[in-house]
Amino acid sequence: MTLPFFFLEFMTGLASAASLFLLAVGLSLIFGALGIVNFAHGSFFVLGAYFLFALTRGDAAGFWHYLLLAVAASLVVGAVVERVFMRRVLNRAEHYQILLTYALLLIIEDLSKICFGADYKSIGMPKGFEMPVFVLGIPFPSYYLGLVGLAAAAALLLWLFLHRTRYGTLVRAVTQDREMLEALGVNVPLLFTVIFALGIGLAGFGGAVSLPLQSISTGVAVDAVISAFIVVVVGGLGSIWGTLLGAILIGEIQAFGALVLPEFSIAFTYVLMAAVLLFRPWGLLGRPPAVRT
């Protein structure tokens, strides 16, 4: 293994980390605020990819402007799902929340099969990234770098929103103490709708921008949601930077694991997940739960 090869493998891992981050960050955000474990999260990721594919009709020429539309559609879907379904189970036992989101997973899977067909969808490299770049003399898809840039931009914007705006402060506050926020006159139900829609929008965005990288079919959702669980559990449920760290770790483990021991590279990620849960259940960068009296 030469150094350039090593570096390219690292970049490939980083590209899948970018995709994983966008997929998982919404899950983490939603769990932090609403306390709901969303088993349908992978389905919204896939749905975002389908939206983009349907809008562009599989032609990469319209990628960038239809991307905005696909994300807008995901935001709307998220808001509607929160209003119609999620708020009814907010205060219910967690197995009902799991069952409800699992029901959504099943429904979205079949509805997208009906609307878009069961075959694999993929799209070419978007405008501006058609040509590979040469890294140390080896061609490398430039879009991989673009994807990493997009995910980094999304992480930065999300951080600015959460830490530098008033509404972002409310989002962080509701993860700490919902009753207090309600007592202060904040419209918490609306806040929940915004957070859920934002989380789903991010997943949809992630699905859409990952489409040039990996072809998508309805069956991808059940795998994607488990990948998202691994990432947020490793990084820490409810932590943005934790999710970023988790995504990078998992992306790189998969990239290099496939080189070293291809038969067990998926198993490695579960080993990491189990180890984190055993020694730091709140995740690498998560905060230990405060004991509430």
Place this chain on the structure above:
Amino acid sequence: MRTKLAVAAAVLAVLPWFLHDYGMQVAIQALVLAVFAMSFNLLFRNTGLLSFGHAACFGAAGYTTALLVSKLRWSFAATLPLALVAAALVALVIGFFSVRLTKIYFTMLTLAFAQMLWAVTHKWYGFTGGDNGITGLLPPGLLGNPKGLYYASLVALAVVCAIIHVIRRSPAGYTLRAVRDNPARAEAIGISAFEYMVTAFVLSGTLSGLAGFLQVAWQHSAFPDLLYWTTSAEVIIAVILGGSAEFFGPVIGAAVLVVLEAVVRSHTQYWPLALGIVLLAMVLFFPSGVISLFQRRQRREAPRAAA
């Protein structure tokens, strides 16, 4: 209750004489899922722990049987003890580590362990056949013909129900529920919550292994799907659909789920959509499960009869 049980047992005992081939397949699948669901609920009902790792026990037993039969040419029935031991060992490892955690962290850790086993099985072509699975396992004799397998599954269900009934009424059962309802108080009077919960996990996992063994006997094959997280999701659905608070709720849920699937699939390929809608309706409108539909009507009718 006793007469109802006797009637249900009598109906189940003569059922094979009224079903044709496809009906028998559906009935056997329902019984196998019922065994799995009862076993799962042993843990869920008595400890409140929602495990996403039961597919590991189910699949470990199934694969033990499949591997012994295909590689070492064991007879099908002779693999049962080892299949149960495999399920028990898997349950011991998962339970030992997982019951230290609570709520969603418990669920996630059991999920991680089960997925680990799935990932290895899925990729280890040299030993498990990977995602090609192990096929062509035709059990000879009793387990090979539908009627034989039906009665074997029925007996298995009866045994599992009897074991769970005894546990539920035993001091250990009460202790488990005490731990579930107030772990701090239970610890304060000297109960080791950890030991009781691990024991419950192992028992529940071992009995799930019985279901895994029957599943492989029924489908004549073993695939990594047996270990995948959706298998755990399916048994959770059966349990909650039937009603986890009622003793026979999981059996009802398993029967409803399997029969509904057979009916829907004979009309349309969109079974997941139908199941999703049923689950949505259940969570939103009758959260205590199908079994509560009957009870509520009884309660509503009772005062009218009195008046």
